[in-house]
Amino acid sequence: MAEPILRVEHLSIALPAGGDRAHAVEDVSLTVHRGEIVCVVGESGSGKSMLAGAVMGAIPGDLARTAGRIRLGEIDLTALSEPELRQIRGNRVAMIPQEPMAALNPVVRVGRQIEEVFALHTKLSAQERSIRALGLLADMHLSDPERIARSYPSQLSGGQCQRVVIAMALAMEPDLLIADEPTTALDVTTQAQILKLIRDLRETHGHGILFITHDVGVVAEIADRVLVMRRGQLVEAGEARQVLTAPTHPYTRELMAAAPSMTPPPHRPVVGEHALVARGLTKIYGARQALGGVDLEIRRGETLAVVGESGSGKSTLARILVRVIAASAGEARVAGVDMLALKGDALREARCAVQMVFQDPFGSLNPRRRVGDMIVRAGVLAGAKPAEARARAEELLELVGLSKAAFHRRPAAFSGGQRQRIGIARALAANPDLLIADESVSALDVSVQAQILDLLRDLQDRLGLAILFITHDLRVAAQMGHRIAVMQHGVVVETGPAAEVLTRPAHPYTQALLAAAPGRELGTATVVG
């Protein structure tokens, strides 16, 4: 085996007293060898990002390392002073952050930003710096590196920015690269390209990579070895293939099982009457067409999953249907009434027919209102008497799996998954014909995600809801959709029964999306297991 680059030995980081546990990271040991990609996988709060921060010598102020050593080659990082650590950071250890846009200075050309890394750590002349920067950009498989170097971050796509950030990380040929969720903010097709780039760079540069992710699919694509973290502890470690296909720890098995499969469950075709018939939905912003004539139908008791990458117009579609933004053209008939033609009081009274569950569990509930008040108010606005609405709100809280005590609390008292349940209860209080879920599970951990998907399916069975389920995640679409519609550049490029779209995609874009979905073999494996 190649020489070890990073050795973490029995590392513990204490949390302040009064937290839900004593340690953010507890007795964790790991080794990264030269040319090896080690994935640390875990859900939010598992301590994986804290571990990455500790290796960079950056532990948040009120926390402290209480035990253990971190060795980079022969250097004991835990014994170094802050100025000595600064020499090592960016030089021998480099980091690829989650949000490439946030890591770049928006008012400096990206070429300059890469050159600054050399200026900081070397004595190269300005001309040499510029040549090295262009060379790095070319290494990132960026076409036309000169143009990229002259651009400001806002002129580049998310994928291009991430390549620039990776170039900066690699500038000093570090021994160790730490990648903290480097593809989470990217679209699937871009993610596939960046993962390939990281694999290729490992071949050519031979550094060790510590790769932090929550996504089991990404692990399957990139890892040589896998470490599974839960509540600060390492619960399983081993070769990637072995951990993914034959996990030994129950938590790892749970994690694998929660990752939705790419194979849709069998559905009976839904034959009820139409809950939504939309024709020619169009939205134009100035010269840009965000939505270019979308036709949709959804029957009662049916889920239509709309899949697409960022900028495909899927959120615009959702917001037009709830009338939060106005359509430029088109009609949307819900129970026979064209929602888009209504105005004033008629609109306000009809609005309850279409309700939405939002993406961000933290931004979609007013932090100043009590949960019960929100749900009761939604019922009252839909025409219920206050006493009825109150009784119904209590019923709904129970229906979405929350206790009655939730009624008097404010959103801050709840986790992300619980907040989405509250959002669902609020939407249902209006007795909608059509429920729109706009990336409603994207911000949640897989295990919580699985619970919310189950809840939505269960509610659909009980209430005969029509659901428009918007997602960027093909796996989630496969599990939720009776039918799937694929959107690109504001138009639906393909639509059909879920099994057909996923197994026999007709449009080239659908084929590209399917090819880019991380860990496809894994999906089929979990269905069997």
Added chain:
Amino acid sequence: MTPAMTPARRLMVLKPSAMIGLFLVAGWLLVAALAPWLAPFDPLTSLTPLASPGTHAPGGGIFWLGTDLLGRDILSRVIYGARPVVGLSVLATSTAYLVGVSAGLAAGYFRGATDAILSFLASVVLSFPVLVLYIVVIVALGASYANVVLAVTFGSAPAIFRIVRAIALDIAGRDYVAASQAQGERAHRILIQDILPNAAPPLLVDFCLRIGYSAITIGALGFLGLGLPPPTPDWGGMVAEGRAMALAFPHLVIFPCLAISSLVVGLSLLADGLNAEGRRG
């Protein structure tokens, strides 16, 4: 923020500088409220002209801060002077807030023509130096309590409008506002239940600071002879009266000046503390 942290509890854990601010502000509020019981002399009665601080009064008692040109006890005048300054600055700031917040919420939420018209009006008012505005209003309408309030409202509402409009624009884009809209909630309820409460923390800080500005303004108007008609004790007026002889008898102006600054500094420290607390929570 834990649910158990009530506003009162939060005030208890303010940092020391904010506690000093709270102490100063609360002190002046008490002084204003209890003026008749705290003042050793009648603020309008002439006793011994230009007595130095610490002089014994002819009828017994001590002029702790001395007396003014007309022989009135300065301590008593400072104590009574707290009433118009504290009362008017709170009242004027509140009315300015009422106007600024209503207009700002409307402009930030409805945007379009409403915003264009209100923003234009605000810019027009803001393009004049504030003091000139005050003078124009008072000269045109006459010096009185009501007109001081009117002048301060007119002068500060546009700045408050700007702040509230910016915050409302931001909050109007949040998903919980979209959720209320999708339920068919009426606009005025969205403004009151969704936007205003979430805009409140920074506004509370600004409110505190602005009471201080209003106190300075009222002092300045008094100094210019545009505040309250004499012989009402008012800090700005006291400085103006003593100004000519300030070199020989500094106590004429030092104490009313200290009164104004301690109130304004207290409000600033308190606002700072609330701001830090808001960011922490």
